Amino acid sequence: MSVGFIGAGQLAHALVKGFTAAGVIATHRITASSPDKDLPTVTGLRKMGAYFTTSNKETVNKSDVLFLAVKPHIIPFVLDEIGPDIEDRHLIVSCAAGVTISSIEKKLLQYRPAPKVIRCMTNTPVVVREGATVYATGTHAEVEDGKLLEQLMASVGYCTEVEEDLIDAVTGLSGSGPAYAFLAVDALADGGVKMGLPRRLAVRLGAQALLGAAKMLLESEQHPGELKDNVASPGGATIHALHVMESGGFRSLLINAVEASCIRTRELQYLADQEKISPAAIKKTTLDKVLQQPGVTTTGVGVRTGLNLFNSNPKHKKN
Ligand SMILES: NC(=O)c1ccc[n+]([C@@H]2O[C@H](COP(=O)([O-])OP(=O)(O)OC[C@H]3O[C@@H](n4cnc5c(N)ncnc54)[C@H](OP(=O)(O)O)[C@@H]3O)[C@@H](O)[C@H]2O)c1
Numbered sequence: 649m650s651v652g653f654i655g656a657g658q659l660a661h662a663l664v665k666g667f668t669a670a671g672v673i674a675t676h677r678i679t680a681s682s683p684d685k686d687l688p689t690v691t692g693l694r695k696m697g698a699y700f701t702t703s704n705k706e707t708v709n710k711s712d713v714l715f716l717a718v719k720p721h722i723i724p725f726v727l728d729e730i731g732p733d734i735e736d737r738h739l740i741v742s743c744a745a746g747v748t749i750s751s752i753e754k755k756l757l758q759y760r761p762a763p764k765v766i767r768c769m770t771n772t773p774v775v776v777r778e779g780a781t782v783y784a785t786g787t788h789a790e791v792e793d794g795k796l797l798e799q800l801m802a803s804v805g806y807c808t809e810v811e812e813d814l815i816d817a818v819t820g821l822s823g824s825g826p827a828y829a830f831l832a833v834d835a836l837a838d839g840g841v842k843m844g845l846p847r848r849l850a851v852r853l854g855a856q857a858l859l860g861a862a863k864m865l866l867e868s869e870q871h872p873g874e875l876k877d878n879v880a881s882p883g884g885a886t887i888h889a890l891h892v893m894e895s896g897g898f899r900s901l902l903i904n905a906v907e908a909s910c911i912r913t914r915e916l917q918y919l920a921d922q923e924k925i926s927p928a929a930i931k932k933t934t935l936d937k938v939l940q941q942p943g944v945t946t947t948g949v950g951v952r953t954g955l956n957l958f959n960s961n962p963k964h965k966k967n
Contacts, residue, residue, distance in 0.1 A: 652711025746916030779805030
């Protein structure tokens with residue numbers, strides 16, 4: 649079996665690192681593509697021994713399991729590009745937030761009678777093999793296809809099958825969840841620093857407290873509320889702190905955060921359906937289709953379009 653990634657960003661990098669650490673697939677059987685050769689994630693993939701190409705078609709040709717790891721609004725363009733190259737052996741696994749199985753199947757059915765599609769939602773802790781993944785199988789994917797994906801994803805954390813209509817909520821909870829945890833540790837460390845701890849130690853202790861609490865919860869049969877009660881002794885320091893958190897609306901804030909991420913995820917399918925793309929996101933690999941549309945011209949290395957482009961924030965470069 650060989651594995652390919654269309655898109656060589658944060659998620660692809662995290663998955664390849666996790667798969668490699670798990671020993672579930674040899675890196676020389678992994679191919680990844682993205683238009684930009686100079687991304688830090690591309691350098692990382694190459695260092696790990698994965699094959700990198702700027703051609704999505706080459707990734708398709710070299711792979712059996714094909715992860716779609718591009719931003720949701722890029723998905724329709726990528727599907728139009730790779731659709732003619734999809735064969736019976738290919739299992740298409742979309743990691744894109746909000747993008748539905750039916751929208752992917754609809755695109756691919758233009759090229760093949762029964763494309764095998766799986767939609768999954770994972771998160772970046774796959775890099776340390778502590779990911780949280782759910783997946784739903786498409787109309788033409790077989791039970792064995794689901795099992796194959798489960799084998800891969802379970803090697804880098806928790807993985808379970810769900811009904812597709814739950815996946816947006818999962819995105820709001822565990823897909824975005826690591827960001828909530830990083831914010832929490834950062835804020836906890838600020839508290840420690842305010843009270844005199846050196847920053848490094850404060851961050852370490854905050855992270856360890858979250859890690860330990862999560863492990864205790866996963867290894868016990870107890871409700872999180874019960875575990876919380878166990879550490880709040882009458883009249884003690886912790887119950888005073890918990891009161892402060894409740895007064896600040898801590899629970900509501902987290903509930904609202906999960907809801908906001910879920911609602912935004914649902915909007916992403918709508919954006920993908922528009923098949924409009926910001927100039928910054930137009931890349932060589934999808935340019936052909938974009939260039940065929942009226943009012944689009946290239947100028948040097950950049951691209952100007954007369955299309956009704958949707959607004960996207962300037963790209964936030966990571967790493
Ligand atoms: N990161 C997470 O925590 C996470 C969790 C769950 C699901 N996801 C999903 O995973 C997907 C990828 O997220 P990410 O965080 O890895 O994003 P990312 O870091 O921005 O990576 C996306 C990659 O796709 C590349 N790309 C852009 N246009 C392309 C094209 N036409 N063909 C091939 N590659 C292209 C990008 O290159 P450029 O940088 O040059 O544009 C970049 O390498 C998203 O759909 C997201 O919803 C992410």
